Amino acid sequence: MQITRQADYALRALIFLSRLEKNEIAPTSLIAEDQKIPLSFLAKIISQLSLAGLIHTSRGARGGVSLAKPTNEISILDVVEAIDGPIFLNECTKSSSSCPFLDSCPLLEVWREARTDLVDKLSSTTFSHHNTTPVHTK
Numbered sequence: 001m002q003i004t005r006q007a008d009y010a011l012r013a014l015i016f017l018s019r020l021e022k023n024e025i026a027p028t029s030l031i032a033e034d035q036k037i038p039l040s041f042l043a044k045i046i047s048q049l050s051l052a053g054l055i056h057t058s059r060g061a062r063g064g065v066s067l068a069k070p071t072n073e074i075s076i077l078d079v080v081e082a083i084d085g086p087i088f089l090n091e092c093t094k095s096s097s098s099c100p101f102l103d104s105c106p107l108l109e110v111w112r113e114a115r116t117d118l119v120d121k122l123s124s125t126t127f128s129h130h131n132t133t134p135v136h137t138k
Helices: 005-018 028-035 039-051 076-084 108-123
Strands: 055-058 064-067
Touching: 005 028, 005 039, 005 064, 005 076, 028 039, 028 064, 039 055, 039 076, 076 108
Parallel strands: none
Antiparallel strands: 055 064
């Protein structure tokens, strides 16, 4: 299992933005250069993060990108799901009704618990102000 490259780039962009001073705006070109993200790819990511309410964008000569919320209110899960959608380890954690072995599967609980553990970890890990790495908060 692996998150998409797009989600990885989105996380890198949020790490960059979490290092900025409050109300500071960064040009997307600077984010792309600093985080080694292709600029054309970053434009799509910025759009998705903005639609998810995680960042603000502004156009023009003084335009750029800033966080829409405090860093302690943005989790890794928020970013990954904004890009990749909800996290499911396999089809039975998404919709157990699609599995013909639902009543007898010895792995169903393992998959459900693993998904829950992963979602809990990602949702409780936020981007703390001025840190270079996300911070586990719970």
